[in-house]
Amino acid sequence: MGFLRLILRNALLVHLLTLFLVVIGLMAALGLRREAFPAVNFDIVVVTTVYPGAAPLEVELYVTDLIEEELGKVSGVEKMDSL
Numbered sequence: 001m002g003f004l005r006l007i008l009r010n011a012l013l014v015h016l017l018t019l020f021l022v023v024i025g026l027m028a029a030l031g032l033r034r035e036a037f038p039a040v041n042f043d044i045v046v047v048t049t050v051y052p053g054a055a056p057l058e059v060e061l062y063v064t065d066l067i068e069e070e071l072g073k074v075s076g077v078e079k080m081d082s083l
Contacts, residue, residue, distance in 0.1 A: 047067060047071075049063045049064055049067065051063055060082070064082050068080060068082060
């Protein structure tokens, strides 16, 4: 009860402390380093193909093989696996 009474009696102090914390928070937020286009390095990319009602061989022939052909044209691809 003593702490609550202290706060209620010193409303100006509480308002000033709140304002101080808001100003310090804004200064910290504005001082953060941020980049518009950060460098992102994707080491692994997973592609999932779904062909409802098709047999696994059909999915491999008509979907997976076509995707692999196109991905093979992308530069920088070191390894490609199909499961």
